[in-house]
Structure formats: C-alpha cells, structure tokens
Amino acid sequence: xxxxxxxxxxxxxxxxxxxxxxxxxxxxxxxxxxxxxxxxxxxxxxxxxxxxxxxxxxxxxxxxxxxxxxxxxxxxxxxxxxxxxxxxxxxxxxxxxxxxxxxxxxxxxxxxxxxxxxxxxxxxxxxxxxxxxxxxxxxxxxxxxxxxxxxxxxxxxxxxxxxxxxxxxxxxxxxxxxxxxxxxxxxxxxxxxxxxxxxxxxxxxxxxxxxxxxxxxxxxxxxxxxxxxxxxxxxxxxxxxxxxxxxxxxxxxxxxxxxxxxxxxxxxxxxxxxxxxxxxxxxxxxxxxxxxxxxxxxxxxxxxxxxxxxxxxxxxxxxxxxxxxxxxxxxxxxxxxxxxxxxxxxxxxxxxxxxxxxxxxxxxxxxxxxxxxxxxxxxxxxxxxxxxxxxxxxxxxxxxxxxxxxxxxxxxxxxxxxxxxxxxxxxxxxxxxxxxxxxxxxxxxxxxxxxxxxxxxxxxxxxxxxxxxxxxxxxxxxxxxxxxxxxxxxxxxxxxxxxxxxxxxxxxxxxxxxxxxxxxxxxxxxxxxxxxxxxxxxxxxxxxxxxxxxxxxxxxxxxxxxxxxxxxxxxxxxxxxxxxxxxxxxxxxxxxxxxxxxxx
RNA sequence: GGAGCGGUAGCUCAGUUGGUUAGAGCGCCGGCCUGUCACGCCGGAGGUCGCGGGUUCAAGUCCCGUCCGCUCCGCCA
Numbered sequence: 002x003x004x005x006x007x008x009x010x011x012x013x014x015x016x017x018x019x020x021x022x023x024x025x026x027x028x029x030x031x032x033x034x035x036x037x038x039x040x041x042x043x044x045x046x047x048x049x050x051x052x053x054x055x056x057x058x059x060x061x062x063x064x065x066x067x068x069x070x071x072x073x074x075x076x077x078x079x080x081x082x083x084x085x086x087x088x089x090x091x092x093x094x095x096x097x098x099x100x101x102x103x104x105x106x107x108x109x110x111x112x113x114x115x116x117x118x119x120x121x122x123x124x125x126x127x128x129x130x131x132x133x134x135x136x137x138x139x140x141x142x143x144x145x146x147x148x149x150x151x152x153x154x155x156x157x158x159x160x161x162x163x164x165x166x167x168x169x170x171x172x173x174x175x176x177x178x179x180x181x182x183x184x185x186x187x188x189x190x191x192x193x194x195x196x197x198x199x200x201x202x203x204x205x206x207x208x209x210x211x212x213x214x215x216x217x218x219x220x221x222x223x224x225x226x227x228x229x230x231x232x233x234x235x236x237x238x239x240x241x242x243x244x245x246x247x248x249x250x251x252x253x254x255x256x257x258x259x260x261x262x263x264x265x266x267x268x269x270x271x272x273x274x275x276x277x278x279x280x281x282x283x284x285x286x287x288x289x290x291x292x293x294x295x296x297x298x299x300x301x302x303x304x305x306x307x308x309x310x311x312x313x314x315x316x317x318x319x320x321x322x323x324x325x326x327x328x329x330x331x332x333x334x335x336x337x338x339x340x341x342x343x344x345x346x347x348x349x350x351x352x353x354x355x356x357x358x359x360x361x362x363x364x365x366x367x368x369x370x371x372x373x374x375x376x377x378x379x380x381x382x383x384x385x386x387x388x389x390x391x392x393x394x395x396x397x398x399x400x401x402x403x404x405x406x407x408x409x410x411x412x413x414x415x416x417x418x419x420x421x422x423x424x425x426x427x428x429x430x431x432x433x434x435x436x437x438x439x440x441x442x443x444x445x446x447x448x449x450x451x452x453x454x455x456x457x458x459x460x461x462x463x464x465x466x467x468x469x470x471x472x473x474x475x476x477x478x479x480x481x482x483x484x485x486x487x488x489x490x491x492x493x494x495x496x497x498x499x500x501x502x503x504x505x506x507x508x509x510x511x512x513x514x515x516x517x518x519x520x521x522x523x524x525x526x527x528x529x530x531x532x533x534x535x536x537x538x539x540x541x542x543x544x545x546x547x548x549x550x551x552x553x554x555x556x557x558x559x560x561x562x563x564x565x566x567x568x569x570x571x572x573x574x575x576x577x578x579x580x581x582x583x584x585x586x587x588x589x590x591x592x593x594x595x596x597x598x599x600x601x
Numbered sequence: 602g603g604a605g606c607g608g609u610a611g612c613u614c615a616g617u618u619g620g621u622u623a624g625a626g627c628g629c630c631g632g633c634c635u636g637u638c639a640c641g642c643c644g645g646a647g648g649u650c651g652c653g654g655g656u657u658c659a660a661g662u663c664c665c666g667u668c669c670g671c672u673c674c675g676c677c678a
Contacts, residue, residue, distance in 0.1 A: 034635030048638070068628090084636050091638055117612050118628060120639085124613070127670055180678035200678085227677045347604090351674060458678045514678090558671095569671070 003073060009045025013098050015078040020101065022047060023073045023109070025138070026066050036063045037100075040074060043143055048091070048100040049074050059106040069112035069119075069138075076103040130574040133565055145562045148267050149550045153220055155266040156240055156546075159259045165216040165242065170205035172198060172222070177524060179459060179514075181225040184235070187590040198224035201543060204528050206243040207460060207500055210539040211531045215245045220546065231558040232492070232548055235571050240495070240549075243541030249483060249499060252542055253437060256487055256495075260435065267553050272433055276487070280440040285406075289413020291441070294491025295434050297425040301412045303327050304400075307385040313377035315358075319402035326402040329412050330390040331419040334397035335361045341422055345399065348418050352411040358400040365394055374400075417491075430555060436488050440464070443482035444513065452515045453477055457484045459514055460507070460528075461498040462540075471509060483540070489552055497542025504532040 003023040011020065024042035031037075036051040051063040055076075066072065079102050081089040091097035116132055117123050119139050129136040136142060157167065176183045176197035183197035199205075201223050209217045221241045229235065244251070257274040264272050284293050287300045305325045308316040316326045331337075337345075346357040360372040367375070367383045375383070390398060399415050401408040420426060443463050444453045455461060462483045463471065470476040484498035501507045507529060511521050521529060547559035560566040567573050587593065 028638075028640095030637045030640050032635060032637060032640075033633070035637080036635095037637050037640085039638075050636085052635070054635095082636075087636085089636055089638085093638080097638085114611075114629060121612065121627070125608095125670080127608095128612085177678090181676085203678095225677060228675085230677090231672070233677070351604090455678055461678095570669095 004042075007044040008040055008042040008047045009095055011047055011078050011096050011099050011101075013080065016080050016099065018078050019075065020078055021073065021075040022049075022101065024071070025112075026068055026070045026072060029066055029068065031064060036060065036066075038063060038066060038072075038074075038103075040072065043147075045096060046094055047096045048094075049076070049103050050079075050100050051103050051106070055102055056104045056106075059103055062106050062108070063103070066108070067112065067114070069115055070108060071110040071112070073105075073107040073109055074101060074103045075105040076101040126568070127574060130566070130568060133575045137564065142561070145550070145554045145556065146564060148554050149546075149562050151267045152263050152550050152553060153546065155263045156259055156544075157220070159262045160218045160242070163216070163255060163258075165218045165244070166214065167219055168209060168214065168217050169219060170199070170202040170209075170221070174199045174205075175524075179455075181227050184224045184226050187592050189590045192591040200225050201239060202241050203458060203460065206241060206541065207528065207536075207539065208531055210243055210245045210500075210502075211534065211536045213245075213537075215537075217244070217541075218242045221543075229567070229569055229571060231560070232551070234547065234559060234563065234566055236567075237559070238546040240544040240546050241541070242497070242543065243539060245537040245539040247538075247540055249439075249485065249540070252497065252540060253485070256542060256544070257435075260487075263549070264433070264553065270433070272435060274435075276435040276437050278437045278439055281438055281442065281481075282440075284438050285409040285413075289409040289411070289416060290491075291438055292486065292488045292491055292493045293436070293438075294417065294420070295436070296429045296432050296490060297420055299329050299331060299416050299419065299425075301327050301329055301409070301416070302389050304386055304389060307382050307389075308402075311377075311382060312379060313374060313382075315374075316402050324402060324404045325408050326400065327408050327412055328386065328390060328398050328400045329416050329419070330392060331397040331399060331416075331423070332393075333395045334419060334423055335363060335395045337361065337397050337422075344422075345415055345418060348414050349399075349401070349411050352414045353407045354401060354403060354411040357415075358402075360398040362392055362394060362396040362398065372398075432490070434490050438486045438488055439484075440481045441484040441486070442478065443467070443480040443484075444477045446478060453513055455510075455514060457482060457496065457498050459510055459516075460500045462501050462506075468506075471513060477513065485542075487542070487544070489549075492548055492552060493545070494549055494552075495542055495544035497540065499538070499540035502532060502536040502538050504529055504536075507532055 002021065005021045008022055008024050022040055022042075024040045027039040027041035027046050029036070029038055034053070038049045038051065039046045040049055051060040053060045078099050081091070081098055081100055083089070115135055117125075117128060117135070119135070123129055123136070137146065160167070173186060173196040176185065176195065181200050183200065186196040186198065188194045188196060202219060202221050206217055206219070219241045221239050222236055223239050224236050226235060227233070253275070257276060261272055261274060264270050279293070281291060284291055286303070287293070288295070289301055303325060304327060305320050308326045309320055311317045319326060342357075342359065349357040358372070358374045360370050360375055363369040363371055367380070386392065386398070392398065399412065399419075401411040403411070442456050443461060445456045447454050464481045464483055467480040470480045482498060484496065486496040487494045501510060508521060511525065516524070547562060550562040551559045554562055556562060565573060565575065572579070
C-alpha cells in the first residue's frame with residue numbers, strides 16, 4: 002500500500018497514529034542533525050521529520066533527497082513540539098499543526114534537477130510548454146485542471162437533471178465552404194477525397210432533433226484552422242446544446258441555471274439571475290461592442306443633434322452623409338500623455354477612423370479645454386456637450402464621427418483602451434457581469450466579397466416579424482435573427498439561436514447567402530432532405546468551455562486551463578507536432594506536398 | 602498578411618552616453634549546522650549576451666537581416 006492518507010489530510014486528531022504517505026519532495030531543510038522534508042501530493046503538503054535517534058538509516062538516506070524525488074514515508078503523526086517555549090506550528094499550511102516522525106523512507110524514483118523551479122514565477126512560455134508535465138505540477142495549474150473537471154461535471158449533471166442526453170457526433174465529417182477554414186483528413190479508402198474535422202457539430206445536432214432526440218448535449222471538441230490568440234486554440238471544447246419544442250426563454254432559463262450551478266460548484270459563488278438583456282444595437286450604441294464589458298461606465302453618448310449645423314465642417318459633413326457624431330468621457334483622464342494620445346489615435350485608425358478628435362478638460366472654463374478642435378465649436382455646442390457628457394474638470398473627451406457602425410467600433414475600442422490605460426477594473430476582478438445580447442442582425446453585407454453573409458450561421462431563424470423582409474434585398478440588413486449571445490465581463494461565453502426547421506425557408510436562406518440550388522444539393526442536401534420529413538421546431542446554444550473555465554479560474558489565457566495546449570503557431574512544443582511524415586505515408590493517402598525547400 | 606513588446610547564467614532579471622575580467626537573487630555542487638518551514642552560514646561551478654552580417658580602435662549596447670516567444674489587428678459563418 003502506497004499511502005494511508007493524502008498529504009493534506011492529517012490533523013491534530015491523528016496524533017499517535019502510524020501513517021504512510023507517498024508523493025514528491027517539495028522542499029528539503031537539512032539542519033544537519035534533524036532534517037525536515039515537505040512531502041507533496043495533489044492535495045497539499047505535510048512536514049516529515051528525520052532524526053538519527055528515530056531511525057539512523059532513514060535519517061541518513063534523507064540527506065540524499067532532492068526536490069521532486071518521489072518518495073514514500075511511514076511514521077508516527079505527532080504534534081508540532083514547543084521548543085524553548087516557542088511553538089513550531091506553521092499556520093501557513095493546513096497540516097501545520099502536525100508532522101510525521103519518519104521511521105521508514107523509500108525512494109520510489111529519483112529526479113534530475115528540473116529545468117525550472119516549480120515555486121517561482123516562470124515567464125518563459127516556450128520552456129513551460131516544452132516541459133508541460135512539470136508545469137502542470139505547479140499548484141495553480143493542478144487547481145485549474147481540477148476546476149475544469151468540476152465545471153464539466155456540473156454541466157453534465159445539470160443537463161442530465163434537465164433531461165438532456167449526451168450523444169457523440171463524428172469527428173471525421175464533411176467540409177463546408179461556409180465559415181472558418183477546415184482541418185482536412187485525407188481518406189485512404191477514397192482516393193482524392195477528404196474528411197474535415199468539425200468546426201462545430203451544428204448540422205449533426207439539428208439532425209438529431211429531426212431524429213426525435215428532443216434534448217441533446219455534447220462536450221464537443223471542435224477544430225478551426227485559423228490564427229491563434231490568447232483565447233483561441235485550433236482545437237477547443239464547446240458545450241453543445243440543442244432542444245426541440247423550445248423557446249428562447251426556455252434556453253435562457255436553462256443556461257442561467259447551468260451557469261449558477263457551475264459557479265456555485267467551481268468557485269462557491271452565487272450569481273445573479275435572471276441576466277440582463279441588451280439588444281444588439283443597444284449594446285453597439287452604448288458600448289460599441291456586441292460583447293460589452295460593463296464593469297466600468299464610460300458609455301458612448303450621441304451628439305449628432307448638436308452638430309447638425311456646426312461650424313466644424315468635419316462633424317457637419319459626417320452627419321449630412323448619414324453618419325453620426327458621438328463621444329465618450331474618460332473620467333479623470335485629462336492628464337493623458339502624448340504617447341497615450343498617439344496610441345489612442347492608432348486604435349481609432351485601426352477601427353476605421355480618419356483621426357482622433359479629443360478634449361483635455363483642464364479646468365471648468367471652456368477656454369481651459371485643450372483640444373485641436375474646440376476652437377471650431379460654438380458656445381452653444383460646448384454647453385450642450387458639457388451637459389450631455391457630464392464634463393467635469395480632469396476629464397478626457399474622445400470623439401468619433403463617421404457611419405454609425407464605424408463610430409461604434411472606434412469608440413468601443415477607445416473605451417476599452419482607456420480602461421486598460423487607467424486600470425479601471427482594479428478591484429473589480431471578482432465581479433461577474435453576465436448578460437444576454439439579443440436580436441442580432443441575421444445578415445451582414447461583406448464589401449470585399451460583394452455578398453451577404455450570415456452573422457451567426459445559415460441555419461439561424463429570422464424573427465417571425467422580419468421574415469417577410471427576406472423577399473426584399475434592400476431590407477436584408479434590417480432583418481433580425483432569433484439569435485443570442487451570453488456574455489461575461491466582456492467575453493463571449495457562448496451563442497445560439499432558434500433554427501430554421503422548414504425546408505423552403507432554409508432553401509430561401511441559402512439563396513440569400515448566394516448558395517445556388519446545385520451547391521445546396523451537394524453540400525446541404527442531407528439537411529434539406531431531413532427537413533421534409535417532419536422536423537420539429539428547435540434551437541440551441543454552444544458555450545465555449547475553455548473560456549468559461551478560464552474566467553472561473555481568473556486566468557487571462559485559455560492555455561492555462563488546457564492540459565496540453567498549442568503555441569501561437571499551432572505547435573505543441575512538447576511533442577513537436579505537427580511534424581513531417583515520410584513519403585510512404587503520404588503515398589498511401591494519395592497526398593503530395595507542394596512545399597518548397599527554403600534556399601539559402 | 603500587418604503592428605507592438607521581448608530573447609543576457611538552469612530560472613527571474615539588471616546592465617548608464619559604445620570603454621577594464623558581463624552582474625544580482627533564486628537554483629545547482631561541496632562543507633558546517635538537532636526545530637526548520639522563502640532555514641541559516643562558508644566556499645564553488647556555471648555565459649557563443651537568440652543567430653548572421655555591418656559600423657567602430659572597441660558592440661550585450663548602434664545599424665541591417667533573420668529565427669523564436671508573447672500580445673493585438675486582419676481572420677475566426
């Protein structure tokens with residue numbers, strides 16, 4: 002038997018018992034005559050004491066112990082003694098009132114010196130990933146992985162309690178031209194043909210609804226061959242949910258219940274339900290973003306009314322051209338540095354602005370306002386923006402003037418940049434602001450491609466009241482979808498929609514998206530066919546599990562909550578994948594590389 | 602595809618206007634120590650300053666190129 006207890010189990014009440022522990026050498030404190038070893042397992046640490054008078058052989062062996070050796074100790078649980086009237090209790094650890102007086106020490110496996118110290122901060126991501134199995138030994142990482150387990154368990158239990166059945170769908174599936182780039186898998190048995198790894202089990206879960214499953218879920222691995230980010234990996238996990246005969250309200254209630262359970266069981270916190278709801282354009286107009294971070298203010302204010310006939314030509318012309326003039330008030334940021342203004346200008350331009358107009362409010366009087374543009378404003382205009390933006394001494398006002406969409410984007414990004422520059426979220430890390438963003442547009446015109454795209458996906462149902470607008474292309478941009486996102490602290494946790502379940506409506510939707518009849522038959526024939534045979538009304542949602550766990554663990558990257566993640570370039574540095582394969586393997590699957598060797 | 606930040610000892614980092622033998626803390630190795638818990642004390646080893654080229658009497662430091670890591674934009678229905 003390797004152990005009778007784990008390393009965070011023994012307390013005063015165990016004193017006198019003979020126990021056995023197994024684990025890693027966390028620290029060695031060799032005093033010469035007496036040696037202290039902290040033994041660590043995944044639960045915690047326990048101090049072991051070696052003395053020559055207890056067991057000369059074990060004490061001698063203990064001198065040879067090094068960090069991360071794997072050992073087994075047996076001995077007697079003892080109270081921490083008082084030495085010269087001083088307590089030796091360590092209040093910093095949960096087992097600090099006891100220690101094990103070791104009588105037997107077995108070295109199960111020696112460890113080489115590690116490439117990095119487990120108890121120190123490590124900034125070298127490269128090194129962490131190369132030795133991920135060591136990185137994961139650090140308590141924070143172990144805790145993250147176990148929190149991930151607690152969350153998936155809470156979700157499974159919650160969905161099970163609501164009558165949902167977990168069903169696996171194929172990993173080898175069919176490539177669809179819409180959406181993200183697919184990972185492809187050549188088929189050996191079908192030369193020249195390829196499977197695609199699923200970006201999401203969307204069509205399969207809808208077909209399960211046609212199959213009469215009614216309530217489906219899956220903790221589903223999904224794949225997208227796009228560039229990576231701190232919150233994006235090429236393979237990631239979605240909690241995929243679909244149900245028949247269900248309304249949006251039913252889905253909201255289900256998800257609010259699940260997230261309540263998740264945060265109660267993973268972090269022990271109670272979250273407020275029901276979540277607030279914001280419609281898409283409300284979110285865009287106020288926060289410039291469809292996943293608003295609402296833990297700080299600085300909302301966007303529309304000033305178009307005041308500048309219709311302005312002497313400031315830039316604003317006037319923007320409004321005449323159908324655009325808007327809006328601004329945010331970055332409270333207390335009048336002391337913005339030249340470098341920061343330059344940075345804010347870059348952010349604005351990146352979002353499509355021509356430039357950045359601003360006012361540094363140095364004092365109460367309008368003539369103390371420092372700004373490249375304020376000289377063009379009339380006294381009435383100054384008074385009006387002072388009132389609408391609630392301008393006070395010390396504020397920084399940032400303007401945007403352009404089309405509504407561009408201004409939303411520009412000011413939305415500036416708002417977040419100001420937040421970062423000023424640490425407005427300091428002290429609010431623990432706040433959990435959930436909300437639903439609803440009434441997304443159904444379609445979005447892509448200028449580059451010259452065609453309409455689905456904002457969510459092509460299976461999303463238009464709102465019943467807007468369905469008739471599908472007949473009139475000039476109105477396509479106004480059609481709202483039965484689609485919704487759940488947002489937490491400015492992060493999109495998940496999104497879903499009610500789906501189209503009628504064959505004709507689905508075919509019409511494809512035509513709107515520029516998918517002709519032939520292409521429909523080839524790529525979507527199975528789902529259009531299925532809809533002819535009694536498809537029930539249905540809808541669902543998918544939650545990004547990695548992001549959810551990341552936020553629950555208060556981490557900044559999903560890499561911290563994935564056991565073996567990939568780096569910026571999609572490489573697993575530990576196993577060195579992807580890797581080249583030999584010619585024979587490629588020949589078997591009828592694949593030939595076109596990569597050119599780099600010439601020096 | 603683009604932008605920003607970074608790469609100096611095993612790790613975390615410092616290194617001034619270019620100027621002696623490139624430093625610190627932790628870790629590591631050896632020694633001492635019977636109540637430590639960030640143990641302490643003494644001694645020691647350890648460097649292709651990412652790589653290549655250039656400027657210079659002299660480059661970790663300046664210039665050019667390149668590789669790698671992270672972050673962001675594009676992209677991600």
